[in-house]
Amino acid sequence: MRILIIEDDREAASYLVKAFKEAGHVADHAADGEDGLAMASDGPYDVLIVDRMLPKKDGLAVIAELRAAGRDTPALILSALGQVDDRVKGLRAGGDDYLPKPYSFSELLARIEVLSRRRTTGAPETVYRVGDLELDRLSHRVSRGGGEIILQPREFRLLEYLMKNAGQVVTRTMLLEHVWDYHFDPQTNVIDVHVSRLRAKIDKGFDKPLIHTIRGAGYTVRP
Amino acid sequence: MTAAPAPSGAAAAKPARRISGFRSLLSTTAFKIIAAYLFIFVLFAGFVIGWLGFATQRQLTDQLTETITAEVRGLAEQYAIGGIRRLVEVVDERSNRPGASLYLVATFAGVPLTGNIGELPAGTLARQGWIETDYRRADESTSDRPHRAIAQVYGLPGNFRLLVGRDLEERDRMREIFGRGFRFSVAVAIVLGLLGAYFVTRRVLKRVDAMTEMSRRIMEGDLTGRLPTAGSRDELDRLAGSVNDMLARIEALMAGMKEVSDNIAHDLKTPLTRLRNKAEEALRVGGSDAAYRAALTGIIEESDGLIRTFNALLMIARAEAGNQREGMVRLDLAEIARGVAELYEPVAEEAHVALTVTAAPVSVTGNRELLGQVVANLVDNALKYGATGEGGEVAVTVAAEDGEAVVTIADRGPGIADADRGRVLDRFVRLETSRSRPGSGLGLSLAAAVARLHGGRLVLEDNRPGLKVALRLPRSADDPSVAARPV
Numbered sequence: 001m002r003i004l005i006i007e008d009d010r011e012a013a014s015y016l017v018k019a020f021k022e023a024g025h026v027a028d029h030a031a032d033g034e035d036g037l038a039m040a041s042d043g044p045y046d047v048l049i050v051d052r053m054l055p056k057k058d059g060l061a062v063i064a065e066l067r068a069a070g071r072d073t074p075a076l077i078l079s080a081l082g083q084v085d086d087r088v089k090g091l092r093a094g095g096d097d098y099l100p101k102p103y104s105f106s107e108l109l110a111r112i113e114v115l116s117r118r119r120t121t122g123a124p125e126t127v128y129r130v131g132d133l134e135l136d137r138l139s140h141r142v143s144r145g146g147g148e149i150i151l152q153p154r155e156f157r158l159l160e161y162l163m164k165n166a167g168q169v170v171t172r173t174m175l176l177e178h179v180w181d182y183h184f185d186p187q188t189n190v191i192d193v194h195v196s197r198l199r200a201k202i203d204k205g206f207d208k209p210l211i212h213t214i215r216g217a218g219y220t221v222r223p
Numbered sequence: 224m225t226a227a228p229a230p231s232g233a234a235a236a237k238p239a240r241r242i243s244g245f246r247s248l249l250s251t252t253a254f255k256i257i258a259a260y261l262f263i264f265v266l267f268a269g270f271v272i273g274w275l276g277f278a279t280q281r282q283l284t285d286q287l288t289e290t291i292t293a294e295v296r297g298l299a300e301q302y303a304i305g306g307i308r309r310l311v312e313v314v315d316e317r318s319n320r321p322g323a324s325l326y327l328v329a330t331f332a333g334v335p336l337t338g339n340i341g342e343l344p345a346g347t348l349a350r351q352g353w354i355e356t357d358y359r360r361a362d363e364s365t366s367d368r369p370h371r372a373i374a375q376v377y378g379l380p381g382n383f384r385l386l387v388g389r390d391l392e393e394r395d396r397m398r399e400i401f402g403r404g405f406r407f408s409v410a411v412a413i414v415l416g417l418l419g420a421y422f423v424t425r426r427v428l429k430r431v432d433a434m435t436e437m438s439r440r441i442m443e444g445d446l447t448g449r450l451p452t453a454g455s456r457d458e459l460d461r462l463a464g465s466v467n468d469m470l471a472r473i474e475a476l477m478a479g480m481k482e483v484s485d486n487i488a489h490d491l492k493t494p495l496t497r498l499r500n501k502a503e504e505a506l507r508v509g510g511s512d513a514a515y516r517a518a519l520t521g522i523i524e525e526s527d528g529l530i531r532t533f534n535a536l537l538m539i540a541r542a543e544a545g546n547q548r549e550g551m552v553r554l555d556l557a558e559i560a561r562g563v564a565e566l567y568e569p570v571a572e573e574a575h576v577a578l579t580v581t582a583a584p585v586s587v588t589g590n591r592e593l594l595g596q597v598v599a600n601l602v603d604n605a606l607k608y609g610a611t612g613e614g615g616e617v618a619v620t621v622a623a624e625d626g627e628a629v630v631t632i633a634d635r636g637p638g639i640a641d642a643d644r645g646r647v648l649d650r651f652v653r654l655e656t657s658r659s660r661p662g663s664g665l666g667l668s669l670a671a672a673v674a675r676l677h678g679g680r681l682v683l684e685d686n687r688p689g690l691k692v693a694l695r696l697p698r699s700a701d702d703p704s705v706a707a708r709p710v
Contacts, residue, residue, distance in 0.1 A: 082534065083541065084592040102530055104523075154565065180566060184596040185531055188603055193569040216523075 001116050002044060003027040006036030006062065007051040007078070016049070019105050033057025040066055045073055046116045049108075052079035052090065060093040067094040074115040078103065084183050106217035110169040117168060128163035131223035133202065133210050135163050144202060144210075154179070155198050162211065162221040171218035195219055253427045257420035264416070265409050272408065276401030280394055284373070287389045288353070291375050294324065295387045302379055310385070311337045318361075323390045325358065325372055331382035340386070342369075348384045351376050355391070371395065430459055446474045479540065491532065498525045535665040542593065542672040551589050551677075553699050556628050557582035557621045559591065563598045564619055571606055571617065578606075582621035585628040586699040589677050597673045600666040601632040601692050609634025609690055627679070628698045635689040670694065 003020055005027055007013040013029045020027040028043065030036035033054040040048055040062070048066075052059040063075050074097075077090040082100025090098045097111050128135045132145045140156060142149045151159065157179050162170055172191040176182050195211065203209040212220050248254060302310040307328075314326045318339035327338035333348050341361040347354065354376060357369040374388025434450045441448040449470060450463035505518030564580040571578035587594075598619075605617040620631045670692070671681040679696035 083538070084590070102526075104527075180562070182566075182595055182599075183592050184599070185534065186566065186596075186599050186603065188570065188607070190566055190570050193573060194566075197569050216520075 001025045001046045001113070003047050003049060003112065004030065004036070004040055004043060004045040005049045006030045006033065006040070006054065006059065007049070008032060008054050009051075016105075016108075020109075023109055031055075033059065033062050037062045037065055040073065041069065041071065047112050048073055048075040049112070050075050050077050050095070052077055052081060060090060060095075063094045076108075076111055076115060078108075087183060104216075106169070106214075107171045107173065110171045110218060111174065113168045114165050114170065114174070117165065128160070128166065130163055130166045130221050131208065131210055133163070133221075135159060142202075144206065149201055151198075151201060154194070155201065158194060158198055159202070159221075162219060166221045169214050169217050169220050174218070248421065248424055248428065251424050251428060254420050254424040257416065257423065261413065261416035261420070265412055268408055268412060269405060272401060272405040276398060276405075279397060279401070283394045283397060287373055287391075287394070288375075290324075291373070291387050291389060295375050295377050295385065298385060298387065299377065299379075302385075307336075307379070307381060307383055310379070310383075314338060314385075323393070325360075325374060325386070325388040325390065327384075327386040329384045329386070331384065333384075336383075338386070340388075343386075348376055348386065351378055356388075358388075427459070434459075434463060441470065446470065446477055491529065494525060494529050494532070498522055498529070501525065532665065535669055538593075538596075539665065539669050539672045542669070542676040552591070553586050553588050554591055554594070555584050555586050556594070556630055556696070557584045559595050559598055560619050560621045560630055563595060563602055566599065567602050567606060574606060574615065576606060576615040576617055578602075578617050578619070580619045580621075582619070583623065585621055585623045587628045587677065587696045588699045589696065590673075593673045593676070597670045597694060598630060598632070600670060601630075601694070604666055605632050605634040605636075605690070605692075609636030623698060624695075626698055627695045629696075630694040631691060632694075633686045633689060633691040635686065637688070639683060639690055667692075 003025055005013050005016050005020075007016070007029070008031055010031065013031070017027040017029055028039065028045075030039050034056045036048075036050065036054070037057060039045075048063075050059040050062055054062070059077060059079070063077070066073065066075070075095050076097040076099060077095040078099050078101060079086065079090065080101045087098040087100075096115055099108060099111060126136065126138050128137070133142070134144070135142050135156075137160065142151055142156065142159065158175065161175065161178050173185075175191050175195075176186065195213075199209070199211045202211055208223070210221055210223065212222065214220055298310060298313065301313045305312075311328055314328050315337045317324065318326050318337065325338070325340050327340040327343070327348075328336045329338075329348055330336065333345075339361050340358050341363055342359040342365065344357060347356050352375065353373070355371065355373050358372050359365070359367060359369050371391040372388040373391055374386050377385040377387070379385055430451070430453060437448050437450050449467045452460045452463045452467075454460070501518055501522050505515055508514070560582050561580055564578055568578060602617065602619065609615070609617065616635050618631075618633045620629075620633075622629055622631075667681070667683075674681045674694055674696065677696045679694065682693040682695060684691040684693065
């Protein structure tokens with residue numbers, strides 16, 4: 001995956017470039033809004049990481065101009081402005097995701113991978129399959145190894161989001177945002193409790209667990 | 224060489240800022256308004272007095288001409304009866320009576336036969352009818368100032384001329400009186416008006432000066448200052464009143480800001496120090512990779528806690544600054560409560576606590592994220608502190624009470640003592656009993672700040688036993704249950 005980081009703080013940018021490289025990706029860096037816009041317009045990037053407050057051209061303006069020019073490269077906005085209304089503004093400007101600073105790299109990586117994957121999938125699938133686990137989005141049925149599993153509506157949506165991003169790490173905040181539509185930190189480990197309940201229904205009695213905890217990051221579903 | 228003591232900067236700036244002195248008095252709005260009124264008033268007075276004078280003169284002149292006409296008619300009759308001799312006799316007799324009437328009987332050539340007029344301008348008698356002319360009485364010398372008269376010249380048969388007139392002195396004196404009255408009253412009006420303007424303007428100026436002085440002090444940093452009011456509820460008082468309200472709001476905001484920065488300074492330094500200590504300790508002691516790893520994990524956890532505290536503080540500051548009103552929409556509190564309860568349901572189950580929700584739809588105008596976070600924090604608190612052990616219960620209720628929408632979160636825990644209830648709403652206050660558990664101590668103060676942002680309040684009550692936290696918000700104006708309520 002090729003990532004463009006538009007960020008004026010050189011130290012933060014070089015840290016990101018290095019970290020993405022370690023994670024097996026290629027990352028380029030632009031130090032201001034104008035360079036960033038030029039590189040994003042020409043280069044073959046899978047994902048953009050855009051800081052909001054940039055010299056020469058504001059991050060939101062960069063994204064808005066890219067979108068106006070017909071480029072739909074997924075963009076994640078990184079910003080110190082992390083309030084709900086800031087996020088709404090960022091997403092309205094054409095950003096695909098919003099991560100307030102300070103962030104953890106695992107959170108950023110998880111979001112970036114989900115963003116890039118979303119782009120490559122074509123028509124939305126109606127049935128997700130991971131190993132012998134099957135989730136039918138239309139009939140709302142879940143089965144594993146042929147046996148049906150009864151899930152609560154919220155558990156279904158939780159599993160649906162995990163399976164949609166199968167193989168990718170999904171963080172607790174991402175689950176809270178996409179499954180519950182909450183953009184705040186609920187202090188305690190409520191998400192863990194929900195996932196462990198789901199896990200009890202999906203993995204209990206099977207030799208091979210499908211829902212995995214990634215320490216310090218989140219969860220992933222993989223065979 | 225000694226220099227004259229220079230005035231300090233502030234003292235030198237003072238007189239320049241004060242609006243005083245006669246020139247500035249003239250330039251005030253109050254003075255200009257008064258001057259305009261004065262001008263209009265003088266015009267009006269001039270019109271009234273002028274019209275009165277004109278009407279009076281006309282009336283006087285009419286009276287004179289009537290008298291003259293009557294006399295001329297009478298004398299003509301005398302002439303008709305007794306000819307010129309009789310006329311001369313009558314006129315002679317009347318001329319000697321004291322009074323203002325003037326008579327002259329003369330030949331066509333202008334030779335006077337009798338009368339009390341001594342001298343007339345040449346050719347006066349040649350004109351017939353009404354005339355206004357200068358004259359001297361018969362007993363006056365040529366050095367006297369001639370008088371003014373109105374008269375009728377009447378041609379008698381036999382080419383005699385009869386002139387009957389009246390002195391105009393009285394009329395002219397009247398005109399003079401009116402003129403003088405006019406000048407005097409205008410002068411008095413102008414003097415009184417200017418004096419009044421001066422005093423009124425000076426009074427206003429004094430108050431404006433006081434206000435200017437006070438605003439300068441406030442600008443220099445004395446936020447406790449308020450503009451003076453005279454208690455008269457006039458426009459200046461109203462203006463000062465609203466400026467004072469504004470100042471009070473600014474002062475409260477500044478106090479809030481100061482409190483936040485104080486709190487940040489005080490309470491974030493502790494975890495930051497802890498963080499630093501951990502890193503130092505790892506470096507000092509050294510050891511295996513695993514030990515380093517453990518230390519680093521601890522540091523990350525510690526900084527996550529810091530970020531959380533910092534976010535909560537920022538959110539409180541923003542909520543208290545009250546600038547998030549624009550993002551508010553109409554929403555159902557019951558829906559929020561149910562959503563949060565559903566989120567915490569598994570947590571409650573794991574802790575063997577019965578989490579119940581009794582919610583009737585009540586709409587408020589608010590920020591979904593903030594209210595969601597507050598309810599989540601309160602439920603979190605209740606589960607953490609108020610529902611320990613088997614048989615714990617946490618009850619969430621949403622109900623409309625009069626004009627208010629109320630979310631209540633009640634637990635059966637140890638509760639909070641009366642004395643501590645006000646205190647726990649302050650930032651970072653954590654009761655000793657809860658110190659051992661995770662948390663920043665910001666949950667309740669965030670809830671209180673969000674309640675205030677929504678125009679409501681947070682009330683802590685005794686649940687006998689346990690704690691009952693009620694988030695009371697004003698109901699949305701278009702809430703159907705509000706509209707249905709009898710007034």
